[in-house]
Amino acid sequence: MTLPPGMSQRDFSAALRQLETAVGKEWVFSAPEDVALYRDAYSPFWDEEEERTASAAVAPDTVEQVQSVMRIANEHRIPIYPISTGRNLAYGGAAPVLSGSVVLDLKRMNRVLEVSEENAYALVEPGVSYFDLYRDIQDRGLKLMIDVPTPGWGSLIGNALDHGAGVTPMRDHWSTQCGMEVVLANGEVLRTGTGAMPNAKTWQQYKYGIGPYIDGIFSQSNFGVITKMGFWLLPEPEVVRALRVTAPRHDDVIKMVEIMSNLTYSGVIDSQFTLASPVLNGPRDAELEALAARPGGGTREEWDRYAESKDRPFWSARFTFYGPQPVVDARWEYARQRYSTIPGVQFEDGPTYRFPMSREQREQAPDKGMLGIPSLSNFTGRTPATPEVADGHMDFSVIVPMTGHDVLAALKVIGRDFAAAGVGARMGTISSFHLRTFILISSFPTMRADREFNRRVRAAYERAVKVTADNGWGQYRSHAAFMDLAVSKYSFNDDALSRFHTTLKDAVDPNGILSAGRYGIWPKDMRGSA
Amino acid sequence: MPNRRQFLELGLIASILPGLAAATERSPMWAPAASFPHPPLYKAIYDKSYAPALAYAAQMQRRGVAVHPIDGDITDVWFNDLALRWRESPVAIAGLTAPEALFCLEQLAWDHRMRVVSRALHAQRPLISWVIAPIVRT
Numbered sequence: 205m206t207l208p209p210g211m212s213q214r215d216f217s218a219a220l221r222q223l224e225t226a227v228g229k230e231w232v233f234s235a236p237e238d239v240a241l242y243r244d245a246y247s248p249f250w251d252e253e254e255e256r257t258a259s260a261a262v263a264p265d266t267v268e269q270v271q272s273v274m275r276i277a278n279e280h281r282i283p284i285y286p287i288s289t290g291r292n293l294a295y296g297g298a299a300p301v302l303s304g305s306v307v308l309d310l311k312r313m314n315r316v317l318e319v320s321e322e323n324a325y326a327l328v329e330p331g332v333s334y335f336d337l338y339r340d341i342q343d344r345g346l347k348l349m350i351d352v353p354t355p356g357w358g359s360l361i362g363n364a365l366d367h368g369a370g371v372t373p374m375r376d377h378w379s380t381q382c383g384m385e386v387v388l389a390n391g392e393v394l395r396t397g398t399g400a401m402p403n404a405k406t407w408q409q410y411k412y413g414i415g416p417y418i419d420g421i422f423s424q425s426n427f428g429v430i431t432k433m434g435f436w437l438l439p440e441p442e443v444v445r446a447l448r449v450t451a452p453r454h455d456d457v458i459k460m461v462e463i464m465s466n467l468t469y470s471g472v473i474d475s476q477f478t479l480a481s482p483v484l485n486g487p488r489d490a491e492l493e494a495l496a497a498r499p500g501g502g503t504r505e506e507w508d509r510y511a512e513s514k515d516r517p518f519w520s521a522r523f524t525f526y527g528p529q530p531v532v533d534a535r536w537e538y539a540r541q542r543y544s545t546i547p548g549v550q551f552e553d554g555p556t557y558r559f560p561m562s563r564e565q566r567e568q569a570p571d572k573g574m575l576g577i578p579s580l581s582n583f584t585g586r587t588p589a590t591p592e593v594a595d596g597h598m599d600f601s602v603i604v605p606m607t608g609h610d611v612l613a614a615l616k617v618i619g620r621d622f623a624a625a626g627v628g629a630r631m632g633t634i635s636s637f638h639l640r641t642f643i644l645i646s647s648f649p650t651m652r653a654d655r656e657f658n659r660r661v662r663a664a665y666e667r668a669v670k671v672t673a674d675n676g677w678g679q680y681r682s683h684a685a686f687m688d689l690a691v692s693k694y695s696f697n698d699d700a701l702s703r704f705h706t707t708l709k710d711a712v713d714p715n716g717i718l719s720a721g722r723y724g725i726w727p728k729d730m731r732g733s734a
Numbered sequence: 735m736p737n738r739r740q741f742l743e744l745g746l747i748a749s750i751l752p753g754l755a756a757a758t759e760r761s762p763m764w765a766p767a768a769s770f771p772h773p774p775l776y777k778a779i780y781d782k783s784y785a786p787a788l789a790y791a792a793q794m795q796r797r798g799v800a801v802h803p804i805d806g807d808i809t810d811v812w813f814n815d816l817a818l819r820w821r822e823s824p825v826a827i828a829g830l831t832a833p834e835a836l837f838c839l840e841q842l843a844w845d846h847r848m849r850v851v852s853r854a855l856h857a858q859r860p861l862i863s864w865v866i867a868p869i870v871r872t
Contacts, residue, residue, distance in 0.1 A: 230847070241840075241841075291841065309739075339813070579807070579813070583806075583834040583835070584807050586806075590857040592859070678834075
């Protein structure tokens, strides 16, 4: 059994008994078969000594119980690792950054506390999943659309805290959160924004309140346990309509992205759009590898000949428009006009969905994410035709400037690096997850039964972090096993930002009980030794 | 270690699962509920993409167990059925599916204090036969 660092079995057992008194015996898990469910299912260290594992888990049901857990943890100096639902699988799942931590599993706090149709917001607890809120809205027949990531079984709060994103105009989940309740490490409860006013009337409508705006310090951090959060929702649109644009040549990306960014900054496009290269993202054959390996990555003429020989457009982009029909049609047509200036460009009218949709229409719609319908359909890797696939994957997500030159550079640099690593890392599309940048999400496979393969994957992942940082592209979130490395690249002025984070940590959590090591923020007695 | 009563309860489940009783690699971590629900299985989930799973479903139906097909994706059976049923009380399910479907159900079942109590690889890869049941403290 894993124990909290420096703690005896006897002392830990005594602490667990106190936790049982606080939350109920049946909601403290210390049996190995229960604790095993908090392992990182996709761990790149599976069954190795370095695998991060919990010592126990505790699942409170109320804010008061969370407060009790904080007080007990302080008394015994037990490291606590809060999770909302723990389904952030590609970034480390429910497993703590520090082995031996007690997972604070907030799944029982799964109440949808309020949904306002008139002002399009919801107030939820951390255990509320996208499925839960979707069901609540559908059951009540509210004319609201939620924004969902893929897959949709995660927590709204957990996803927002890690800066996750979806597809619709409300896709940047952190930017659409409004007002939170936090249990601090000392057990005190605070509310942010106007929620700090007793009987506040605008907690979920006005973010800033008065004085310093502190919500951001609770994201990707370990300064408190979020027990409530508000989210802005989208009024159900009349229409959702997609547009696909392809362009034939290598250098067309410069103009394509220039138009994209201008349409975004002008408000014509307000939802996620994706950009992919059917050539660079496509199958890598010997000819492509040879081109990519040349100094400078091949000339544009060589790439154009290659794309033509494969009968593939070099670039493909997809946009989605939400709103009243006349407005959607006008924006769709305007975007099409702007792209018509690129020679050889082609258009494909994407699917159009009209609301309200019946339950059957929703269940049969292929573009569920686009419509705010949660799904688990991406967990279908194995089929009769492909019975053997990787056991899991780690995502690697890089922030790239919204210019064609940067897109080209990122795809070539990362593609070349992945090919050299030889571990089957897959480059994904480039998406406007957040408002004014691209995110390039790539995937590194993991295998439970192959430690040598996992060792090579870890080396490739670490190298990818270095290569991208050398080019000025940081990560927007990090896998829990590599958080120190990711944060180390944000090192301006002798790590001034990290030093500020630790100053805050020491102030709000002097015993260092909360999420030790999350996003590189360690308690003072563990700094430098982790 | 499971006690005799728990062995008997698992045997009760296994006895109605085609091909499972002999093939099961019992997890050392299982512990079905002391007051096991009757009938013991609420539903059997099968992946209709695989011929052995179709045969499994037919056998389960003959034994009086309700079945639900999936096509790799558990979203429908979970959202429209299991999530609602498990909200009332945890009840056991079984299945013959690809590992991804079991993985999702295992995660979701844990929210309702249920665990995988038995899993066995099927001769046709990647199929896996499994049982998820409520747990009690031992």
